[in-house]
Amino acid sequence: MKIYLLTQTACVGWDTYSSCVVIAASERDARRMHPDGGDLLPRTINEGDGPWGVGVSWPDDPDEVTVTLLGEAHDDHYEARVVCASYHAG
Numbered sequence: 078m079k080i081y082l083l084t085q086t087a088c089v090g091w092d093t094y095s096s097c098v099v100i101a102a103s104e105r106d107a108r109r110m111h112p113d114g115g116d117l118l119p120r121t122i123n124e125g126d127g128p129w130g131v132g133v134s135w136p137d138d139p140d141e142v143t144v145t146l147l148g149e150a151h152d153d154h155y156e157a158r159v160v161c162a163s164y165h166a167g
Contacts, residue, residue: 078150078157081107084143087136091167094135098160100150108139112162134164 081104084096097112112135136142 078102078153078155079104079107080147080150080160082145082147083107083110083112084145085136085141087138087141088134091165092134093165095163095165097162098147099158100155100160101157104144104146106157108142108144110157110159111135112159112164114159 078100079102081099081101082096083099085094088094094112097110099107099110101107101110
């Protein structure tokens with residue numbers, strides 16, 4: 078498992094996530110995680126038409142998420158999950 082930083086600039090303002098750190102098996106899996114819980118797509122957390130709610134709190138297009146590899150988890154027993162997230166409540 079690897080440790081990734083996910084960032085985005087498509088959804089800005091209040092009630093949005095700007096970034097999160099996740100543990101995932103691959104960059105593809107990391108890119109498809111939502112900072113609100115770590116489940117892979119599809120996931121519905123907001124009302125709306127997109128997989129995550131029309132990009133209200135996080136982009137509904139995984140290609141709008143920037144993924145940076147931070148390192149590797151030392152223990153292979155980690156499950157894919159969000160470690161921490163930056164949320165801008167309003």
